[in-house]
Amino acid sequence: MVVNSPAEVESATSSEHNYDRITELKAFDETKAGVKGLVDAGITKVPRMFYSFPDKSVKESDNREVETSIPVVALDDIDGDPIRRKKVVEIVREASEKWGFFQVVNHSIPVEVLDEMLDGVRKFYDQHAEVKKQWYTRDGSETVVYNSNFDLFSAPSANWRDTTYVNMAPRPPNADELPEACRDILIKYSEYIKKLGGCLFELLSEALGLDPNHLNDIGCSEGLAVLYHCYPACPEPELTLGATKHADYDFMTVLLQDHIGGLQILYDDQWIDVPPVPGALVVNVGDLLQLISNDKFKSSQHKVLANHAGPRVSVACFFTTGLAPSSKIYGPIKELLSEDNPPKYRETTVRDYSLHYNAKGLGTTPALLDFRL
Numbered sequence: 001m002v003v004n005s006p007a008e009v010e011s012a013t014s015s016e017h018n019y020d021r022i023t024e025l026k027a028f029d030e031t032k033a034g035v036k037g038l039v040d041a042g043i044t045k046v047p048r049m050f051y052s053f054p055d056k057s058v059k060e061s062d063n064r065e066v067e068t069s070i071p072v073v074a075l076d077d078i079d080g081d082p083i084r085r086k087k088v089v090e091i092v093r094e095a096s097e098k099w100g101f102f103q104v105v106n107h108s109i110p111v112e113v114l115d116e117m118l119d120g121v122r123k124f125y126d127q128h129a130e131v132k133k134q135w136y137t138r139d140g141s142e143t144v145v146y147n148s149n150f151d152l153f154s155a156p157s158a159n160w161r162d163t164t165y166v167n168m169a170p171r172p173p174n175a176d177e178l179p180e181a182c183r184d185i186l187i188k189y190s191e192y193i194k195k196l197g198g199c200l201f202e203l204l205s206e207a208l209g210l211d212p213n214h215l216n217d218i219g220c221s222e223g224l225a226v227l228y229h230c231y232p233a234c235p236e237p238e239l240t241l242g243a244t245k246h247a248d249y250d251f252m253t254v255l256l257q258d259h260i261g262g263l264q265i266l267y268d269d270q271w272i273d274v275p276p277v278p279g280a281l282v283v284n285v286g287d288l289l290q291l292i293s294n295d296k297f298k299s300s301q302h303k304v305l306a307n308h309a310g311p312r313v314s315v316a317c318f319f320t321t322g323l324a325p326s327s328k329i330y331g332p333i334k335e336l337l338s339e340d341n342p343p344k345y346r347e348t349t350v351r352d353y354s355l356h357y358n359a360k361g362l363g364t365t366p367a368l369l370d371f372r373l
């Protein structure tokens with residue numbers, strides 16, 4: 001059966017849902033070669049397991065012009081010039097309330113380091129499938145977790161991407177446990193990102209009207225998980241997605257994307273492009289920051305389109321301790337609450353929130369809603 005319009009995709013994916021999906025998923029997973037393996041083998045049709053469902057919550061026919069796009073903020077001089085810092089905090093506040101997203105430039109990570117990081121990711125995924133296989137696993141306790149679709153067996157549709165995941169803080173792995181293809185730059189880049197993360201959490205604290213150290217002091221920048229993605233060129237990009245609509249499960253994400261583009265955020269029922277800006281990093285508020293800010297800051301849903309061009313690579317740095325054992329309890333920050341602003345969420349640990357999010361997988365209802373009081 002040849003399928004090409006979204007309506008036909010929907011009908012195919014629902015009426016033929018009993019096609020041998022599980023067998024196909026298992027066969028795909030057992031190749032340990034990911035989506036890149038399919039593309040390298042010369043596939044010309046997107047297999048059904050990757051078909052995405054039309055998103056009924058978004059008005060596709062609505063062509064309203066959106067008057068603005070997410071801001072790009074320059075971070076130079078914010079330590080030496082209090083007036084400039086105030087301006088930057090104001091932009092960060094507005095963007096975090098309205099979009100949950102902004103981009104930063106002049107962030108003190110040299111552009112050569114950004115380029116080297118993206119090159120390292122390309123080098124990792126360009127390795128022969130037999131070499132990469134050693135890292136392919138679904139065991140989250142491994143130091144390096146490379147696979148395609150962490151939720152392959154639970155999500156309604158698979159994404160056209162492969163991902164590798166490494167926890168770089170608070171307990172970084174030994175260098176020799178990391179893949180040689182990107183080892184050195186991964187360590188160097190993580191150091192830069194930890195520093196930048198500390199500085200961004202200061203700005204976010206100030207934007208919430210708190211002491212600059214508040215978010216760092218309560219542990220928001222304690223954990224860093226680095227996820228590097230590969231979105232191979234797709235022969236039929238209209239049938240699938242690079243990443244299904246989702247919000248991030250951490251406090252904050254700092255994303256490095258290459259020149260190809262495809263990242264979009266959902267704002268006022270419309271998809272807005274997050275265009276690649278040379279030298280920029282994309283910053284977004286995660287679910288846990290929305291929770292502790294009691295909805296002042298927004299963890300926006302976003303997705304990644306599949307593309308004929310590629311592979312697109314990106315590096316998403318998640319500020320979270322993820323599934324590591326955690327005893328710290330997070331709930332809406334007391335200083336932000338009042339009679340008019342009572343807590344909107346129940347308390348949780350980072351681990352419990354992450355477990356809940358992972359169990360749901362992408363493409364379901366937002367995990368954060370399940371923590372609302």
Ligand SMILES: O=C(O)CCC(=O)C(=O)O
Pocket residue numbers: 227229243248255257263302304314315316
């Ligand atoms: O690759 C991208 O542009 C976005 C990745 C992303 O949304 C994620 O890792 O959560």
Ligand SMILES: [Fe+2]
Pocket residue numbers: 246247248302
């Ligand atoms: Fe994301």
